[in-house]
Amino acid sequence: MTAPRPLSLHVPEPGCRPGDTPDFSDFEIPRAGAVRRPAIDEAPEDMRDMAFSVVRVLNKAGEAVGPWAGLLDAEALRKGLRHMMTLRQFDERMLKAQRQGKTSFYMQHLGEEAVSCAFRMALEDGDMHFPTYRQAGLLIAGGYPMTDMMNQIYSNAADPLKGRQLPVMYSARDHGFFTISGNLGTQFIQAVGWAMASAISNDTRIAAGWIGDGSTSESDFHAAMVFASSYKAPVILNIVNNQWAISTFQGMARGGAVTFAARGHGFGIPSIRVDGNDYLAVHAVASWAAERARSGLGPTLIEHVTYRAGGHSTSDDPSAYRSKEEFSAWPLGEPIDRLKRHLVTIGEWSEERHTQALAEITDEVRACQKQAEANGTLISGRKPSPRAMFDDVYAEMPPHLQRQRQEAGF
Amino acid sequence: MTAPRPLSLHVPEPGCRPGDTPDFSDFEIPRAGAVRRPAIDEAPEDMRDMAFSVVRVLNKAGEAVGPWAGLLDAEALRKGLRHMMTLRQFDERMLKAQRQGKTSFYMQHLGEEAVSCAFRMALEDGDMHFPTYRQAGLLIAGGYPMTDMMNQIYSNAADPLKGRQLPVMYSARDHGFFTISGNLGTQFIQAVGWAMASAISNDTRIAAGWIGDGSTSESDFHAAMVFASSYKAPVILNIVNNQWAISTFQGMARGGAVTFAARGHGFGIPSIRVDGNDYLAVHAVASWAAERARSGLGPTLIEHVTYRAGGHSTSDDPSAYRSKEEFSAWPLGEPIDRLKRHLVTIGEWSEERHTQALAEITDEVRACQKQAEANGTLISGRKPSPRAMFDDVYAEMPPHLQRQRQEAGF
Amino acid sequence: MIEAIRNAHDLAMERDKRVVVFGEDVGYFGGVFRCTAGLQKKYGSNRCFDAPISENGIVGAAVGMCAYGLKPVVEIQFADYMYPAYDQIVSEAARMRHRSAGQFTCPMVIRMPTGGGIFGGQTHSQSPEALFTHVAGLKVVVPSNPRDAKGLLLAAIEDPDPVIFLEPKRLYNGPFDGHHDRPVVSWKNHELGDVSEDYFTVPLGKAKIRREGSALTVLAYGTMVFVAQAAAEEAGVDAEIIDLRTLLPLDLETIEASVKKTGRCVIIHEATKTSGFGAELSAVVQESCFYHLEAPIVRVTGWDTPYPHAQEWTYFPGPERIKRAFAQVLEG
Amino acid sequence: MIEAIRNAHDLAMERDKRVVVFGEDVGYFGGVFRCTAGLQKKYGSNRCFDAPISENGIVGAAVGMCAYGLKPVVEIQFADYMYPAYDQIVSEAARMRHRSAGQFTCPMVIRMPTGGGIFGGQTHSQSPEALFTHVAGLKVVVPSNPRDAKGLLLAAIEDPDPVIFLEPKRLYNGPFDGHHDRPVVSWKNHELGDVSEDYFTVPLGKAKIRREGSALTVLAYGTMVFVAQAAAEEAGVDAEIIDLRTLLPLDLETIEASVKKTGRCVIIHEATKTSGFGAELSAVVQESCFYHLEAPIVRVTGWDTPYPHAQEWTYFPGPERIKRAFAQVLEG
């Protein structure tokens, strides 16, 4: 043996920083329709390939092709388009409201609208989502009132969460939307616990856990995988790989693995990678996973490949750490455009209808905003009661809190 | 779609509980010598098979066969045999000492001796191990004085850890043996951190992390995998699958995965499964992984397949949860027997020499014990100073601790 | 005490289908301390089962089960191993009701053996109660005897909020007066070891005066209750000994009444001193009884060191140290 | 204060090759608060680098690096996110020296922004210092101004033991008098914002009297120091204000001298009250100054609720509440 050479530390770096030219040429993307659709009871080992490819339905020409196509009729697709357009409008207005100082903070979905909007339509009412802060599409597609979302964002007198939570940390139990935590990852194992509870109770409802690419490094990701694997919980575990975790590119969390979906292989969990900017693909894969879960076949891991086109939050300026041109170079395009083109291609949509829909949605969002602002914003108007701060710490207020509330003057 | 059937919870159960007949027929074991030896720079994806097989060198006839054989000469093998026999003798005497009340607690290695003894000989002095409580072979094979181990077990006046730690929670920095934690799993990511530090410092030394099958469920296992994968740390990550975690069979932690080694596939970490009761196989696989690490090729995950033949600890009676016949049905045999047979087969050992070696070892262990007991035991003789309890909380004792020490009367 | 705890589980599971029990080794084996023995056999493995060795997984899954509508009772094998679950306890379980404005709640019980005195060394001896009492939204219970253990556990399971249930493992098999060199006694012949088989609860948030007295007030819980009693008998001090039973919410009323009566207060716990729960007790006693105090409040606690193996009886705040504290507070 | 912290890192890295800096977003980007800006560029990505989002991984790896012989300075993005690392901090870093009898040590610094007042809601506002002060083996530091931040951070990096370094994020950009409705001031024109570029340390374990006075003693740290000062000025109370700077080990000497002089004590912190660090302060003041106390010690703290978003100024122990406490303790 020769004397070993000195070691050195490998630190993963993105291919592109400000000033560099974005290059996604090493991102292998199969043609739409090219990836097979396994039987829902196919053995995880036999479908390993699904974690290294990308399920895609919409091709460049705007056609829906291949074995994952055909699940949704035009009506459903128009609805989906509307959900995504609504989410984007919602984001635009709330971003603006934040810049106007009407609230403290906001997080948008730009470029990722298909993921949560399409997924929600593949699940049933009664199923429970354990989301991150970047899945408001679950609420919008699920019919939750936008005004209530805004009331929460404004922390106003009508805020369902009584002003307690940071903007966008919604909770909507009746809409199958678990209370969002500011602590990354915690919800992933909770989703598995909910699913286990459903199985224990011989229910038919299933759960969906959500996590970002960066957050897969957290402990609770592992706990979720272990518990889901061991108890074959009826849960869909979604990784939203939007390429960035604040300033850190996805490669830092992914490490030597080729994809995030590959994580499932260590646990015998069927894992699929999907084009997250393709509404039809997300919907199809989610339906496949939901059927698996409902049939007692256990968990599925889905990696949604998408791109965070906006800043991490209103506190973030991405031009400090990534190229401004990256999104335009992003090879999976933009979800609203792509679904719109498809509907136009199949003769179920037109520029005129799109313009009109946009106008309607803009009106609708504006109307909701007006309604919400009538309940106050963070800086003006009606506010949630400060007294309410002492409620709900416990079901019944213990003596020490009663004393403190009194001391606070309420 | 038909109305879904009610779900139910899947709870993994071992094939065999007390009263059942052990059956390992679904444990697929390749013939010795049948598994290939990849090049050390083979891509993880190309060597996936290594995680689903078992590297074995010693066959039933006692011959060393196949591509992993041939690394050790007779002298080294006799040394290895002696290490394992010493560890077993050590265990026997310490178990007895615990039953005699000379200490509070003990944990033995019965059936697992090859794992730590062989591994240690594949690494260099200067490398650092982050062990669990079941790798005392690292110390014995590394030449650490048994008397000091016993001093620790007895918490006596000569205990290098001053009576502070539970028996067997050794620490031996100069012997590359990190201080054992009672908290499962924490050492796994620490091993990765040490390896990163070595790489940062352009050193040539490597680290080895150790964890039990059950403990792979802990968070720090995940952290270790993520960090090792991302920073390509020069570390060997060892999972000792001894089939049981106290009363819980390995299937609970493994879940839907076929093997523990498969965990590595989610991270792009080369993963090998090895017959942990085969001294030559463990040594060969460890050497392969060490060469990888030292060559800057990053981490390797090794699953050592073995069987915990004894109780979990002296506080445990395994007959309450597993069949007494399980060990005799265990298909990988017993490591000392197997190495002994090999040495006899190649004409380098004999029953007489074995008997004589055993007598020598018994004498040696007994002598160490006598020496250690001269320093006291937990219940009698010289004790570590109670005053020492206040030392080493900080490098310098802060005023509040000085006051407390004084209050305690020291 | 083990049988009382086992029995409480049994009754709760029988009464309420939503109660599920899981944790490391709690299923087939019935737990390393056997507190869940027989439950899997009786209720099936979908209501009592083993968990992977992942404390954050255990509590995280339990949070999800609560969101569904179950009432999980989980075991952490030793309190020393709760740290990996601490995020799920503090950031999730404790704040769920508040952050969701009551939409989601966490009616779970997290049981864990606590305290030393069994030669467990630093990782089988800890008393981390103060790490829970600082967390708004949790309740924290420490029983000192089998009868309370059963009644408090049943009350904890009924409770709509997350309850940390700390079981002093030194008391599992018998009361303990702090004299480790004397023969071990069992609960068999102890009044509080005689536990009815019926369903009953001991209310959370209510302390219990174990011994009336007028010379000084002792605030103690868990293992230290009997040790304090022994010290009082041995020293012949007319101590009023309050077994807190619930640390959060605290029964300040009982404490206040007693200290106002005696004018002197000794606080005892096994946990390390600095920022231990004794600090909070000292602060509230001082706040509510300042003008009645005739001497400084004294804390008798574990030292600010890890819990050592060989020196555990030097670490343990035993009868001698307590008696010295009595003398000090009576002199003061 | 950000520049002072950045500069401290820079000097420490320059001086000692063993110092490495990592954490979430600290590398190329320089941290979400920019406290590590420019370090990667200057020292290379093997001495300053991004970490995966795994707090237990960050601290666990740092423990291993310490075992090797490096001196890691790691950032937890917000103190609210330290819980996943709590096991590695408490069970490993804090006890390493003791359990290995000095063979292995953990000379690391764990930095984390703490406290509220920036509309961060319950997961960007917490003050978990009491969860560290209960842990033997840790040191806990909370600077209140740029000069101290730099000197204390350099002392922490030099220190041979693990130091928890809590940075009050409300002070990053300027001192804060507690009047959230007044214009924000910057450190530029503040004496303590004028920080020398040279290497200097402020010793751990030494408090600083920020304002001398004889009517009462205020114990405060971090954000609350300036708020207390403002309250004293506004109320015209001759308060002696002690900036603790290091909570563990505590500078009891300075505290004791002051309280013995004034006979009255107000303790202020932003963390929730029950079992907060104020409890320990109250206990030790009571223990050491009982016969000098003329009124009950008063704690002014955050309420025992999660830190709310909209009601953050109701939660925050601002000047009004502090002034009331002054009045109360002066009357008492």
Ligand SMILES: Cc1ncc(C[n+]2csc(CCOP(=O)(O)OP(=O)(O)O)c2C)c(N)n1
């Ligand atoms: C436990 C924890 N650690 C750190 C943070 C701070 N933080 C908030 S978002 C974020 C990045 C998350 O990235 P990713 O998971 O990829 O989700 P994305 O924002 O891209 O949707 C970080 C580090 C946190 N909220 N919680």
Ligand SMILES: Cc1ncc(C[n+]2csc(CCOP(=O)(O)OP(=O)(O)O)c2C)c(N)n1
């Ligand atoms: C964090 C933590 N949780 C639980 C325990 C209790 N415990 C000690 S050993 C053990 C089983 C470990 O099994 P495994 O990892 O397979 O190792 P083995 O004992 O078989 O070598 C358990 C649950 C612990 N020590 N630490």
Ligand SMILES: [Mg+2]
């Ligand atoms: Mg992301």
Ligand SMILES: [Mg+2]
């Ligand atoms: Mg095991």
